[in-house]
Amino acid sequence: MGRNEQLIRQWNLLRTLSARRFGATIRELAQEFETSEKTISRDLAVLRQVGVPITETSGDYNRKTYRIDSSWGETELTFPYDEALALYLARHTLQPIAGTYFWSSLQRAFQKIRSTLREDALEYILKMAETFYHRIPGASDYKGKGELLDELYRAIEEHRQTIAVYHSASSTEPVEYELYPYGVAYHRGSLYLIAFSLKHDEIRHFKVDRFHDVEVGGATFEFPKDFDLTAHCDRCFGIYQGDKEWTVRIKFSSSVARYVRESKFHPSQQLELQKDGGLIATFTVGALDEILRWVMSFGTAAEVLEPPELITKTVSELRATLDRYETENALS
Known part of the structure; x- marks a missing residue:
């Protein structure tokens, strides 16, 4: 079972117990989540370890019911200016997940944080937030999905x-x-x-x-x-996957070498500094199309060294672009 799957189930278990005023038994939760009682027991233990106050109540015939302490999350919160400011700045970076199943819970959390701040603190934070600009070009809007x-x-x-x-x-x-x-x-x-x-x-x-x-x-x-x-x-250089693993080597001139060094473009990235101030970057990726577009964005400052298939693709793209401009200029 993948780690991602476990986290999703535990998150939904937390939401379910938060909504159940009188709690639920392990058997009921196991049936609802279509998993074993042992799995639910382990999930409850994990949630307890991270600080979720799950209480256990024994009823008739030793029937054990589990619920989240109703006072949890209602404790008064206070934040220094720097922590509150950091949280509000982080709020803007979370906009891309609007529409997902985390978003409504996040919105409620931020509303609670805001309600605990004094007016002068909130005014200061909102003013400081205006000095932070965050934008992802071409970001999708999931509010309707x-x-x-x-x-x-x-x-x-x-x-x-x-x-x-x-x-x-x-x-x-x-x-x-x-x-x-x-x-x-x-x-x-x-x-x-x-x-x-x-x-x-x-x-x-x-x-x-x-x-x-x-x-x-x-x-x-x-x-x-x-x-x-x-x-x-x-394995993806961007988001799309292919059916083969490729080792890609690209030589960057000194004019862009610093920019390439400053960022981690892929988990497999390896950089070799050159005597002329340039560098050679090596990647192991699952497809070539996205890294092709990335290489071409550097213009003459980047040269594909291998594999031959990527060199061929790059030359083909450059020739097609040149032909288009030459044709348009000839017509004009």
């Missing part, structure tokens, strides 16, 4: 086969797919469903924006024991 996202997360959590109507960037019409949803990835302001596609007989990445409709079915699927969402996504 809350229900669709909830269904996708339910399918992931319950391992439900899902029928999805999806309009890919290359298709002229929406297409219906049967999917086994494994998880969700966030990349450059957008959410992507990582799922096994029965039509393609492989794992595919689907941009959530392009779903027209999803229907979670009654049939379940077996989650692959060897699948790890983080390891899977780490």
